[in-house]
Amino acid sequence: MLFVSWSFAVFLPVVFALHYWGRSMGWQVSVLTLGSFLFYGWANPKLIPLLAIACLANSVASVELMAPNRSAARRRRTLVLALIFNLGTLAFFKYAALLGDLLLPEVLWKKWGPWLTSIPLPVGISFFTFQGISLVVDAWYAGTKGIPGLPSPTTPELKGRHYGKVTFFKAFFPQLIAGPIVKAGDFFFQIGPKRFAEIRWDPAIKTLILGFFLKMVVADNLKEVTSTIRYPDFLEIPRINLIALVYAFSFQLLADFAGYSLIAIGLGRLFGYELPPNFNFPYLSRSITEFWRRWHLTLSSWLREYLYIPLGGSRRGEWMTYRNLFLVMFLGGLWHGAAWSYAAWGTAHGILLAGERFFLRQHKVAEENRWTFLGAVRAVVVFSVVTLLWLLFQLREFRHAVAYVSGIINQSGPPQLQALYVIGLFSLPVVLWHIWGALEQWRRGWSPERTGRVSIIGHAVMLFLIITNSGPPGEFIYFQF
Amino acid sequence: MSSATQTRRILLLTAVLCVIWIGLGSWLPRPELAETNYVANRLRIERFLLDSAPSNVVVGTSLSGRLQPSFFSGTTLASMANLGLDGANPDTGLTLVLKQARPPERVFLEVHRLIMPPGANDTQLLNLTQGPGLELSRWAALTRAMSRPSTVLYGWLKGQQSGGGSTVTPGSQITRPGTVTVEPDPKWAPRIREKVRQVEARGTKVYLLRLPVGRENPVDAQAKSFADEASMELGLPLVDLYRLSQAEGVEIRYTDGLHLTPQSAVWLAGRLAQAVSSK
Numbered sequence: 041m042l043f044v045s046w047s048f049a050v051f052l053p054v055v056f057a058l059h060y061w062g063r064s065m066g067w068q069v070s071v072l073t074l075g076s077f078l079f080y081g082w083a084n085p086k087l088i089p090l091l092a093i094a095c096l097a098n099s100v101a102s103v104e105l106m107a108p109n110r111s112a113a114r115r116r117r118t119l120v121l122a123l124i125f126n127l128g129t130l131a132f133f134k135y136a137a138l139l140g141d142l143l144l145p146e147v148l149w150k151k152w153g154p155w156l157t158s159i160p161l162p163v164g165i166s167f168f169t170f171q172g173i174s175l176v177v178d179a180w181y182a183g184t185k186g187i188p189g190l191p192s193p194t195t196p197e198l199k200g201r202h203y204g205k206v207t208f209f210k211a212f213f214p215q216l217i218a219g220p221i222v223k224a225g226d227f228f229f230q231i232g233p234k235r236f237a238e239i240r241w242d243p244a245i246k247t248l249i250l251g252f253f254l255k256m257v258v259a260d261n262l263k264e265v266t267s268t269i270r271y272p273d274f275l276e277i278p279r280i281n282l283i284a285l286v287y288a289f290s291f292q293l294l295a296d297f298a299g300y301s302l303i304a305i306g307l308g309r310l311f312g313y314e315l316p317p318n319f320n321f322p323y324l325s326r327s328i329t330e331f332w333r334r335w336h337l338t339l340s341s342w343l344r345e346y347l348y349i350p351l352g353g354s355r356r357g358e359w360m361t362y363r364n365l366f367l368v369m370f371l372g373g374l375w376h377g378a379a380w381s382y383a384a385w386g387t388a389h390g391i392l393l394a395g396e397r398f399f400l401r402q403h404k405v406a407e408e409n410r411w412t413f414l415g416a417v418r419a420v421v422v423f424s425v426v427t428l429l430w431l432l433f434q435l436r437e438f439r440h441a442v443a444y445v446s447g448i449i450n451q452s453g454p455p456q457l458q459a460l461y462v463i464g465l466f467s468l469p470v471v472l473w474h475i476w477g478a479l480e481q482w483r484r485g486w487s488p489e490r491t492g493r494v495s496i497i498g499h500a501v502m503l504f505l506i507i508t509n510s511g512p513p514g515e516f517i518y519f520q521f
Numbered sequence: 522m523s524s525a526t527q528t529r530r531i532l533l534l535t536a537v538l539c540v541i542w543i544g545l546g547s548w549l550p551r552p553e554l555a556e557t558n559y560v561a562n563r564l565r566i567e568r569f570l571l572d573s574a575p576s577n578v579v580v581g582t583s584l585s586g587r588l589q590p591s592f593f594s595g596t597t598l599a600s601m602a603n604l605g606l607d608g609a610n611p612d613t614g615l616t617l618v619l620k621q622a623r624p625p626e627r628v629f630l631e632v633h634r635l636i637m638p639p640g641a642n643d644t645q646l647l648n649l650t651q652g653p654g655l656e657l658s659r660w661a662a663l664t665r666a667m668s669r670p671s672t673v674l675y676g677w678l679k680g681q682q683s684g685g686g687s688t689v690t691p692g693s694q695i696t697r698p699g700t701v702t703v704e705p706d707p708k709w710a711p712r713i714r715e716k717v718r719q720v721e722a723r724g725t726k727v728y729l730l731r732l733p734v735g736r737e738n739p740v741d742a743q744a745k746s747f748a749d750e751a752s753m754e755l756g757l758p759l760v761d762l763y764r765l766s767q768a769e770g771v772e773i774r775y776t777d778g779l780h781l782t783p784q785s786a787v788w789l790a791g792r793l794a795q796a797v798s799s800k
Contacts, residue, residue: 046652245528261671264557461678462556465671496527500534507539509669512559512645 041082043303044256044513051079052307059311060236068234069208072311076213080164087162090129091211097125098172099206103199105179106192115180122176130169133162138378164217166375168210170342171221175206177346178224189228205231214307218300218518220318221338223345227313234312244309246499251302253469253502258295260511261466262288265459269431271440278453281460282444288463289434290427291470294322296517297336316341321477323426323470326408326418327400328392331426339375343368358401365397366390376433381441385432392425411478466511539663542670551667552676553589558607561586562646563666565603566617570650571659574623575602580614581631583607584732587781588790596794598627605631606646610639613646615716620650624723627797629730629760632748635713638706710754717755728797729759732789733766735775760796762789 041048055075059068081088101122105115131139137157140149184192190206193199209227210216266289268274274282301318308315318337325331332340344353348368354361366387373386399405408415428445435441476483483491555561565586569578577598579585586605593601602625604614611631618628649655658665666672706712717727731748752759766773766789773789774782781789 046654241525242527245531249531261557264559458556461675465556465674492527496530496534499531500538503531503535504538504542505670507535508542508663509671511557 041079042513042515043300043307044252044260047082048079051075051082056310060234063233063235065231065233066204069204069231072213073204073208073211076208076211076216079213080211080216084163090162090165091168091216094126094129094168094172095207095210096203098122098175098210099203101125101176102179102190102206103193103202105176106182106184106186106190106202107199108184108192108194115183119176119180123173126169126172126176130165133159133165135374135378167219167221168216170339170375171210171223173346174221174342175209175224187224187228189231190224212308212313214304214311214313215315218297218304218516219336219338220301220304220316221342222315223342226316230313238312240309244306246306246495247302247309248306249499249502249506251299251304251306252506253299254295254302254473255299255516256510256513257502257505258466258469259292259299259517260514261462261509262292262295263511263514265462266292266434268459269434269444271435271437271443274444274447275451277447277451278455279448279451280455282448282451284460284463286427286431286444286448288467290323290423290430291467293430293433293517294319295470300516300518321474323423323474324419324478325422325426326415327422328389328396328425331422332389332393339372343372347371358398362394362398365393369393379436381432381436381438384438385429388429388432410481542668543663546662546668549673550676550680552669552672553591554676554679555666555669555672556675558583558642559645560666560669560672562606562609563649564672565606566646566650567655567658567665567667569602569604569617570621570655571665574621574625576600576626577629578602578614578618578625578627579605579629579631579730580618581605581611581629581730582609582634583780584633584734585629585631585730587783587786588793589783589786592783592787592790593794596791597798598790598794608640608642609646610637610643611635612639612713612716613643615713615720616647617650618720618725619716619723624720624725626724626726628720628725628727629793630717630727630757632729632731632751632759633734635751636705636709636747638704638709710751714755717757727757729755729757730793731759731761731763732781733763733773733785735773735778735780760793762792762796765792765796 041051055071058071058075062068062071077088077091080091101118104110104118105122110118136159137153140152140156144152178187186192190202191198193202205228208231209222209224212222215222266285268277269285269289274285277285298319305315305317316338320334320337322331322335325334348364351364351367352360353364367390369386369390370383371386373382373384373389376382376385431441431444432438435444486494552564555564569575575590577593577600579588579601582605584605586603586607588601588603588605590601590603593599604617606614611634615628615630618625654664662668720727729748729752748759748761748763751757771788773785775785776782
């Protein structure tokens, strides 16, 4: 089910009413869990068993990892099996064709290839398997101490609750399909009875308005123009439009994904749960390192905690740090999809991160918090580099991306004003949103009344535009990852 | 300012903005054209299904989409709607004609691309008419494509650019059908024949319409040669504006090598009305 669909417009109030109708934690968690399964299986009910198995497997594993009287060997075996299960599920559904093409001898590939390439990609699998991995790893470290909100299952009652809570944690519909990727330690302590009177309406509604605005007004209206970034269509487009289109896609991608994340956070708040933020004005970044501290924060944090640090992080000398950065970004790229273009995208970011770290260390350049002219220039350069690399998301074949860049250099002709109008108009809100972010220091000097007034006007205008100026409805871009 | 107050004020201010926009709508020009294909198609579909039912309808692609209803004023086809949908199959237009509660007297079915299968764009357009969104637009004009601030602004800018609202080109040229390469549908004839029979069963006279086409591509070249064949196959009279323009030695002009200029579209609209009167 899509957040921007009529079925969701019916689903949400029904689940909301049922959730607050019962006052016990058991009722509320059950309503949200059942609602989440309905949400997930709405378009394709065949997916429900997959989610159920993933929930069950991770529940069993976390019970084993946190229960008392388990030997170290048994716990280690459980962790390994749980990791194999989660990674294996992801590998089977997402990377089987890529791995088969890479590893199978030609005879076998001819025989098995068609079947491997026909395996469907279940929506949200990259997100909920990562969440499963974080759960079992956190449960491994926590052991009998328990995770806040998820105590060691010492009694049958606690064990039963454990299953229920883990299933809810994995399936909670606002974050199920495209994140934010929630870590166990940030969620379980929030599970408890929720009261209608305790809903923080303002943050919830404002977040929802901004999220729906970014998705429905910005991303959906840019979709038609950016669909022309397609081989061979772009070969007929003049240079100025090609350049504008790359930036438009960059804005669309941010608006689409940040929009989704904000809707998820806003929905979480309506039900009394605080989900972690996923974006922090990423196109204000003055370095690639800063970009990854502002873009898809929960994935960056996951990669750092469960991959970069276990690999040694920056503790084993400079060259190992570069290697780890490179490796994490390469795998992070592949996480986005089973195609070499994603690996190339991740690798490019890895090289940039490592190169930047090397350069900044050599020249002892310190990060600055306040905005300077040089900082603004750096932000524009970083934004442009990041934007150019997004091309690999739209053009999966490397030669097509090269042809596009070559088109920017060679394809002359009069500008197509209609497309430029659409790009200019619907990119503007993202630019204004970032200016709003850049002026944070200055805004701190405002009185609460002034801040409130500006906020009310801004959100009312966005809601008005959602009603009047939405684009063609469609899936979120990150669903395909 | 308390938390709950802000939410209430946001909703109140939004309501005020909506009322102001509805008020402005009565004296702002209704947009005849749109910034994207999707919105241009929405404009046409909503006008056809939600406004007063027209007597005549042009059904087709962006090629016939240039035959703007206002170009027929003063002719025998003055009550005209246009379902020449950008990037769509004429099949979709016929489905929409069947959705109109009051059937039109005549349908002019563009012959170009009749042999192509419907695609994702057609599905999207039909979804648009199937959800509650269209019903909502019937009761709340604010949610219609003609009320989109970006479309109103675009229409106004284009009007300024060409010195008057009546001579601008409708529709959009962001994605051009000429660049789409899709295999023809071998079962086009039974598919279209079935739809045509349904339309005719409601008392509507259906004509095939061949327009002059600028830039040649394999599909359009095929369409030129197959117009007579389609007429025979479907048992429908053909209004051949391509041959007519050739016979009269009129030079037809195109904005982008494919779509008619307003001047040429006005001339062809007049000839279409004449041809129908004489039939």
